[in-house]
Amino acid sequence: MIKSLLYKMKICLVQCPAFGIDAPPLGVAFLATYISKNKIETKIFDFNIDLYQKVEKHHKTLWEPSNSILWSDPEKFSEFKFISSKLLDDYSAKILQFEPEMVCFSIHSTSVLFSIKLSKLIRKKDPSIKIIFGGPQCFIKNNRNRVVKTEYDIHKYADFLIIGEGEETLLEIIKRVEEKNDLKRIPGCVYECDTSYFKYRTPIMDLDNLPIIDFSFFKLEKYTDYKHHKLRILSSRGCVSKCVFCTDTMIWMKYRTRSAKNILEEFKQRKKEGVIFLEFNDSLLNGDMNNLSKLCNLLIKDNISINWGGSARIDERLSYKFLKKMRKAGCLYLNYGIESASTKILKKMNKNITTFEAIKTVILTRLAGIKVVTNWIIGFPEETRLDFLKTLFFITFLRPFISDVSVATLFINPHSLIEKQPLRFGIVYNGCANWHTIDKKNNQDIRAKRAKIFVFFTKMLFYKAPYKTI
Ligand code: B12
Numbered sequence: 001m002i003k004s005l006l007y008k009m010k011i012c013l014v015q016c017p018a019f020g021i022d023a024p025p026l027g028v029a030f031l032a033t034y035i036s037k038n039k040i041e042t043k044i045f046d047f048n049i050d051l052y053q054k055v056e057k058h059h060k061t062l063w064e065p066s067n068s069i070l071w072s073d074p075e076k077f078s079e080f081k082f083i084s085s086k087l088l089d090d091y092s093a094k095i096l097q098f099e100p101e102m103v104c105f106s107i108h109s110t111s112v113l114f115s116i117k118l119s120k121l122i123r124k125k126d127p128s129i130k131i132i133f134g135g136p137q138c139f140i141k142n143n144r145n146r147v148v149k150t151e152y153d154i155h156k157y158a159d160f161l162i163i164g165e166g167e168e169t170l171l172e173i174i175k176r177v178e179e180k181n182d183l184k185r186i187p188g189c190v191y192e193c194d195t196s197y198f199k200y201r202t203p204i205m206d207l208d209n210l211p212i213i214d215f216s217f218f219k220l221e222k223y224t225d226y227k228h229h230k231l232r233i234l235s236s237r238g239c240v241s242k243c244v245f246c247t248d249t250m251i252w253m254k255y256r257t258r259s260a261k262n263i264l265e266e267f268k269q270r271k272k273e274g275v276i277f278l279e280f281n282d283s284l285l286n287g288d289m290n291n292l293s294k295l296c297n298l299l300i301k302d303n304i305s306i307n308w309g310g311s312a313r314i315d316e317r318l319s320y321k322f323l324k325k326m327r328k329a330g331c332l333y334l335n336y337g338i339e340s341a342s343t344k345i346l347k348k349m350n351k352n353i354t355t356f357e358a359i360k361t362v363i364l365t366r367l368a369g370i371k372v373v374t375n376w377i378i379g380f381p382e383e384t385r386l387d388f389l390k391t392l393f394f395i396t397f398l399r400p401f402i403s404d405v406s407v408a409t410l411f412i413n414p415h416s417l418i419e420k421q422p423l424r425f426g427i428v429y430n431g432c433a434n435w436h437t438i439d440k441k442n443n444q445d446i447r448a449k450r451a452k453i454f455v456f457f458t459k460m461l462f463y464k465a466p467y468k469t470i
């Protein structure tokens with residue numbers, strides 16, 4: 001706890017299930033670190049890891065990514081008998097015991113239904129507590145005619161609905177509440193379903209101003225990766241691309257990166273804490289090649305013996321020499337979201353890469369001694385059998401260079417370009433997984449079949465069981 005508190009208020013941040021169980025969720029971690037540095041008493045409740053540890057073994061599979069759809073489907077979710085009223089009562093009691101003025105939920109598509117249930121109960125037990133919702137599932141679907149619409153009507157369950165980056169907006173709310181100022185017209189949030197005002201907040205341009213995450217908010221030994229001295233890090237926010245199925249740019253708006261020096265500081269701190277591997281949660285590691293090069297130089301110079309890995313974009317500038325340097329700096333794996341081996345489909349996705357570039361980068365990465373993981377999307381609207389075959393050929397012929405694959409059928413994220421412009425992509429949209437092309441040739445069944453074939457191939461090729469979301 002902070003010794004000299006600036007504000008009297010107590011704030012708690014809540015991560016409800018389901019989310020990753022390997023490492024602490026960085027959303028609430030960043031927020032708690034930031035507001036506690038601003039001298040506000042803060043606590044994190046990670047009910048996701050708590051519930052994962054509590055449930056019986058056969059229920060633990062529900063945390064696998066392939067089951068994430070069950071957590072966001074109200075009907076399926078209601079069948080989870082282990083989410084009993086006793087459990088919710090216990091969780092709400094834990095929160096109330098801390099006596100917070102504000103309870104802040106981090107909402108993802110997988111945690112939204114649980115968060116709604118718990119927040120309703122807290123409101124019932126103590127209506128004076130302010131409920132705040134933020135996180136990647138918080139966006140406004142429609143603000144036309146000043147009517148706010150959200151998926152699951154989330155704005156109705158919270159006093160404040162925060163859209164996008166949370167640190168500055170949350171701090172402003174806390175200050176205004178504490179100082180009894182007007183709560184209306186705060187950029188980045190919708191207050192009490194107020195439909196007359198919404199303005200996006202300017203992103204934090206200098207990420208070096210954010211404090212390095214304080215993981216003492218968590219019981220680290222609970223997380224599966226930490227047992228192997230592994231933690232996660234975030235060195236940038238946003239992405240330099242705008243793939244039509246992705247919402248990254250909608251969430252983060254502008255791509256920004258921490259300076260190489262600032263990232264090095266975190267590496268040094270984690271080294272002192274006994275961490276031996278850092279996994280980057282960044283959407284991409286190579287959004288700023290200059291900065292990445294500087295970081296590698298610093299890691300080599302300082303002889304930081306921490307290995308690391310993360311996602312990267314296929315990029316011609318990832319030369320053999322550059323990749324060798326990354327390897328020398330400790331990079332053990334790179335995860336490339338190639339998505340399709342058909343240049344035609346890549347163009348439609350707005351990936352701004354070609355199949356040839358993908359082949360080249362994959363081979364060079366492996367030759368440089370870095371493991372390659374590739375992600376694939378099955379069933380993009382105009383994907384023909386031939387396009388699909390090209391993807392199968394890719395994972396077959398490049399097998400010696402690819403360690404692992406992950407696959408998902410195209411899930412249409414609300415707020416993505418493809419969801420906003422269904423006609424441009426020739427689709428009829430009835431839900432994230434439930435969509436078909438106008439001619440119905442590409443439908444849920446076809447995609448599931450192709451995904452099955454893909455999985456069959458990966459097994460034949462002795463890939464590790466593919467991580468799949470179908
Ligand atoms: C790493 C990652 C994972 C890891 C998480 C491991 C871990 N412990 O960190 C793993 C692999 C487990 C994972 C899995 C999944 N993920 Co994921 N993941 C990410 C990724 C790339 C980074 C997450 C992160 O650390 N971000 C950094 C933190 C700081 O950002 P943040 O959490 O968004 O928080 C900020 C704001 O949102 C806001 N905020 C967040 N919470 C709150 C709360 C309040 C009160 C306030 C005020 C603000 C606020 O402020 C924060 C700081 O600015 C994001 C994409 C991205 N670039 O963010 C996707 C993302 C979070 N994942 C997503 C999805 C869909 C999934 C899966 C469902 C995919 C699947 N089917 O396999 C699963 C679900 C997990 C499960 N088992 O149930 C989506 C979520 C979309 C949505 N609408 O919810 C994202 C956004 C990707 C995308 N663009 O579609 N994921």
Ligand code: SF4
Pocket residue numbers: 239240241242243246247248249283284313337
């Ligand atoms: S490169 Fe990845 S994170 Fe960036 S827009 Fe495309 S899918 Fe999203």
